[in-house]
Amino acid sequence: MSPRHVILETLQGGYHGGAESRLMIHEGTCGTATNVRQEVERVGLIEVCEENDVEVVYGSCDGNCWAAPSATLRHENDASEFVEKRFSRLDELIRVEDFGVLLNGMQRGQGFVDGKSGLLDRLGRLDGSLEHAVWLGAYSNVDQILRGSKSDALQRIEDWKLTGRGGAHFPTALKWRLASGNEGPRYLVVNAEEGEPGVFKDRHLLEGDPHRLLEGILICCFVVGIEKVFIYVNGQARAAFNSLSKAVEQAKAAGLLGPEFLPNGLRVDIELRQGAGGYVCGEESVILNSIEGARPVPRFKPPFATDEGLWGRPTVINNAETLAAVTTLWQDEPPPTKLVSLSGNVARPGVYEVPADGTLSWAGLLLQAGGEPGSTPAILLGGPSGVFVIPERYDEKIKMSEVGAGGLVALAPDSSIRSVVQALTKYNLRESCGECTPCREGTLRLDALLSVDTVDFDKVTSLVEVMSEASLCMLGGMAGRPVLSAIEDFPTIWKGKA
Numbered sequence: 001m002s003p004r005h006v007i008l009e010t011l012q013g014g015y016h017g018g019a020e021s022r023l024m025i026h027e028g029t030c031g032t033a034t035n036v037r038q039e040v041e042r043v044g045l046i047e048v049c050e051e052n053d054v055e056v057v058y059g060s061c062d063g064n065c066w067a068a069p070s071a072t073l074r075h076e077n078d079a080s081e082f083v084e085k086r087f088s089r090l091d092e093l094i095r096v097e098d099f100g101v102l103l104n105g106m107q108r109g110q111g112f113v114d115g116k117s118g119l120l121d122r123l124g125r126l127d128g129s130l131e132h133a134v135w136l137g138a139y140s141n142v143d144q145i146l147r148g149s150k151s152d153a154l155q156r157i158e159d160w161k162l163t164g165r166g167g168a169h170f171p172t173a174l175k176w177r178l179a180s181g182n183e184g185p186r187y188l189v190v191n192a193e194e195g196e197p198g199v200f201k202d203r204h205l206l207e208g209d210p211h212r213l214l215e216g217i218l219i220c221c222f223v224v225g226i227e228k229v230f231i232y233v234n235g236q237a238r239a240a241f242n243s244l245s246k247a248v249e250q251a252k253a254a255g256l257l258g259p260e261f262l263p264n265g266l267r268v269d270i271e272l273r274q275g276a277g278g279y280v281c282g283e284e285s286v287i288l289n290s291i292e293g294a295r296p297v298p299r300f301k302p303p304f305a306t307d308e309g310l311w312g313r314p315t316v317i318n319n320a321e322t323l324a325a326v327t328t329l330w331q332d333e334p335p336p337t338k339l340v341s342l343s344g345n346v347a348r349p350g351v352y353e354v355p356a357d358g359t360l361s362w363a364g365l366l367l368q369a370g371g372e373p374g375s376t377p378a379i380l381l382g383g384p385s386g387v388f389v390i391p392e393r394y395d396e397k398i399k400m401s402e403v404g405a406g407g408l409v410a411l412a413p414d415s416s417i418r419s420v421v422q423a424l425t426k427y428n429l430r431e432s433c434g435e436c437t438p439c440r441e442g443t444l445r446l447d448a449l450l451s452v453d454t455v456d457f458d459k460v461t462s463l464v465e466v467m468s469e470a471s472l473c474m475l476g477g478m479a480g481r482p483v484l485s486a487i488e489d490f491p492t493i494w495k496g497k498a
C-alpha cells in the first residue's frame with residue numbers, strides 16, 4: 001500500500017458516518033441571503049430535531065437557489081443505506097407531525113450516489129470536514145493518476161475533449177501541454193473571480209465542495225510540474241473564500257500538498273487572493289497584473305500566459321470549474337458536463353449540471369427549472385457579452401461551444417429586448433477599464449447609437465466590427481454581441497421609440 005493510499009484510508013476511516021439521522025442546513029450564499037439561521041430559530045427546528053434524535057449540521061447550499069432557506073434530511077435505513085430528502089422553506093419540515101413516519105418513508109434514489117459522478121454530487125451534503133469529503137469520494141482518483149505518467153493523465157483529458165469552463169472553451173490539455181515545455185518555475189492561477197452578471201456556479205462549487213477544486217489543482221500541478229498556485233476568488237464571494245481557506249488548511253495539515261502525498265518530491269503551495277470586483281477583473285491577464293501588484297488592466301497578447309505569465313514565467317490559468325471537471329474524467333463513466341447558472345423567469349433558479357454531449361435541449365433545461373418555453377421570449381446566454389437564444393431554437397440541443405461561462409437568464413414574457421440590450425451596453429460602458437480606445441470610446445458611442453428612436457443598423461454594425469477587431473481584451477471585443485444578436489433576431493424593435 002502506497003503512503004498516499006495510507007493517508008486516504010486514514011482520512012476515510014476517520015469519518016464515522018455521523019448520526020443515523022442528520023439534518024444538513026444549507027448555509028451558503030442562498031441560505032445566508034434568506035437568513036437561514038434566523039429561520040431555523042423561528043420555526044423551532046433545533047428542538048424538533050432534538051426530540052427526534054436528528055443531528056443538526058450546518059453545511060453549504062446545494063445549488064438549488066430557489067429552495068432557500070432549505071435543509072436536507074439524511075437517514076440511514078434498515079438496509080444501512082443512506083436516503084436523503086430536501087426540504088425547501090423550513091416550515092415544511094416542522095409541519096411533519098410524525099418525524100418517525102417521515103424518516104422511515106424516505107426512499108433511496110433522491111440523489112445519493114456515493115460521490116461517484118457529477119460535479120454537483122457532494123454539494124450541500126458535506127459537513128465541512130476533510131474526512132467526510134474523502135468518505136464521499138474526494139481525492140479517490142488521485143492515487144491512480146499520480147501512480148501513472150503525466151502523459152497518460154494529459155491524454156485522458158485530451159481524449160475527453162475537456163475545454164475551459166471560463167467562457168472561451170480553450171482545450172485544457174493543450175493549455176497544460178503548452179505550459180509544460182520550459183524548465184524552471186511555473187504557476188497555476190485558478191480563476192474564481194466570476195464577476196460576470198448572472199454567473200454564480202463557481203462560488204457554489206467552492207462553497208459546497210472545495211476539495212474537488214483542490215483535487216483538480218493537484219492533478220494539474222502533477223502534470224505541468226507546478227509548485228505555486230494562486231486561487232483568485234471574487235471579493236464578494238465570502239462563503240466561497242472561507243470554505244476554500246478552510247479546505248486548503250485541512251489539505252495541508254493532512255499532508256495532501258506535500259511529498260508524503262505527491263510524487264517526485266512535489267510540494268504545492270496554495271495562496272488565496274481576493275479580487276476587488278468588476279467584470280474585467282476576471283480577464284486572465286488582469287488577474288496576473290493584480291497578483292503581481294500591478295495596475296489591474298489587461299495585457300497585450302501575445303505573449304500568452306502559457307509562455308510568459310506571472311513574473312514572466314509559464315502560467316496555466318484555468319477557471320475553477322475546469323479544474324473541478326478534471327476530477328470527473330477518471331470515473332467509470334465520465335460525465336462530461338457543464339455547470340450553468342440559470343435565473344430569470346423560471347420557478348427554480350439555481351445551478352444546473354447539463355450534459356456536455358448535446359443531449360439536452362434548451363426547452364428541456366427550461367422545463368427542468370420550472371420554466372415555460374412557450375412564454376419565454378428568449379434566453380440571454382452569456383450576459384453582457386452574450387447572445388439571445390430565441391424560441392425557434394428551443395428544440396435544439398445545447399452545445400458546449402455556445403454556452404460561454406454558463407450564465408443563462410430566461411426572459412419574462414413582457415421583457416423589452418431593446419431595454420435589455422441597452423442595459424447590457426450601459427453595463428459594458430461602466431465596466432470598461434478605459435485602457436484602450438476602441439472599447440473606451442466604442443461603448444460610449446454604441447450606447448448613444450442605441451439611444452435614438454430609429455437605430456442605424458449600418459453604423460452599429462461597423463462600430464461593433466471595429467470594437468471586436470481592435471479592443472485590447474474581450475470585454476470590448478464582445479460588447480457588441482448582444483446588440484448584433486438582437487438586431488438579427490428581433491429586427492423590428494429598433495424602428496421607432498427607444
Ligand SMILES: Cc1cc2nc3c(=O)[nH]c(=O)nc-3n(C[C@H](O)[C@H](O)[C@H](O)COP(=O)(O)O)c2cc1C
Binds near residue numbers: 164196323
Ligand atoms: C471581461 C472578461 C471577464 C472574464 N471573467 C472570467 C471569470 O470571471 N472567470 C473565468 O474563469 N474566466 C473569465 N474570463 C475568461 C478568462 O480570461 C480566461 O479565458 C479563463 O479564465 C481561462 O480558463 P479556462 O480555460 O479554464 O476557461 C473573462 C474574460 C473576459 C474577457
Ligand code: SF4
Binds near residue numbers: 297298433436472
Ligand atoms: S477592451 Fe475595454 S476593458 Fe478591455 S482593455 Fe480595452 S478598455 Fe479595458
